[in-house]
Amino acid sequence: MSENHGGPASRPIVLDDIDRSLIALLRTHSRRAVADLAHEARISRASAYRRLRRLEDAGVIAGYTIRTDPAALGLHVAAIIMVSCDQASWRSARRRLAEVPGVEYLAATTGAFDFVLRVRVADAETLRDVVLERLHAIREVRSTQTLFVLDEVELHVR
Secondary structure, eight states: OOOOOSSGGGSOOOOOHHHHHHHHHHHHOTTOOHHHHHHHHTSOHHHHHHHHHHHHHTTSSOOOOOOOOTGGGTOOEEEEEEEEEOGGGHHHHHHHHHTSTTEEEEEEOSSSOSEEEEEEESSHHHHHHIIIIIITTSTTEEEEEEEEOOOOOOOOOO
16 A cells, blocks of 8 residues: 655646646556657657656656456455444554455545445455454454445546
8 A cells, every 4th residue: 555645746746738648648558658658749759758757756657557457367356345443543453454465445534434445355255254354353443344346447537
């Protein structure tokens, strides 16, 4: 889990249409050659390099990654798990929740639950073990509510 504790990303920069275009192009294919990005954005390759470096230095581009197909990796079950924990120990709860196998996403929330997790595992039996053996073994966890994910659409902010 990555956390933003200030640093480069905390200094906002002004993005123009070309910056946004480069970001959108990279979101669709992060391994695209800079020459191709420059061509698509209708700028010189040197300008593309400068802009990408500026976006990286400012923390707008925080890294380059791959997307995987969970089913191809044998992860056929996804669930949203809402967790209520001891309020006084939320930081240690967050740390322990992030270490639970299968947790892909973790957010501290307001409302009836303190955290929301997205968990991806091979099957329902593994999910049962994650919830009943791993989550409930965390002393700060008071209760959980699990929702099976029936269908997903991955969206990207443009």
